[in-house]
Amino acid sequence: MTIYLQIIWLFLLALPIACVAWTVTHEEVFREPREYCVRRCKTGKSLPERKFFYLFTCEYCFSHYVTVLFLILTGYKLLMVDWRGYVIAGFALVWIANVYMSLFGLIRQDISKEKTEIKLMQENLPDDKAK
Template identity: 60%
Template sequence: MEAHIYHLFIMALPVACIAWTVTKEEIFKEAREFCVDRSKNCNKLIKRKFFYVFTCEYCFSHYVTLLLLFITNFTLLYPDWRGYIISFFSIVWIANVYMSLYNIIRIDLKKEKIKVAKEESELKND
């Protein structure tokens, strides 16, 4: 059981990394902007929801988790379908905690950079 908990926290890392990268980072900016546009302007609800998935890290983490569970056959608590359901929601939850923490760290780093730049600017002006 202890090993399963360890694996849960490890398996949530690639889910968080992939979900964050696809939905937030610059490398996928053009694709994400296309998906944002399509999620707002498609004429069918199903199409709008399909494209929205690629703009929301929480939503996208569900699909990344499904793929990961398919590849690894990871289960928690039970070796059957119940274990897949429990592991699915557990991985999604932990991955989203990781992404939230990462976002907080990034915001703090940006605030520090802005503060340092402002102080340097003030020193130059004095």
């Protein structure tokens, strides 16, 4: 695989990794299991137990495990054809996926801010019906 094709794969493969990691750690569909994990990572009796459950609440941490799964499914390697290619690909994919998630988080925050500002402006408009 040429380096150009490897780079294209890097940026494309990071998309579903970011999507899965974000969905599990932020979206409503996984709220109940995530809240359970939050409770267990705060009240767990042992350090390994608390850290295990924390993995499901942090998009950065969880993206490492999603990346390993995608590396197994695809066999993607970056720069080298042996096991080192998997290691390099893994860390590169995690980094790109987290850039995507950060950008997505900023976009969602901006959209939420705009919705709030619009709602406040609408509430402060004079009521035409009262005339």
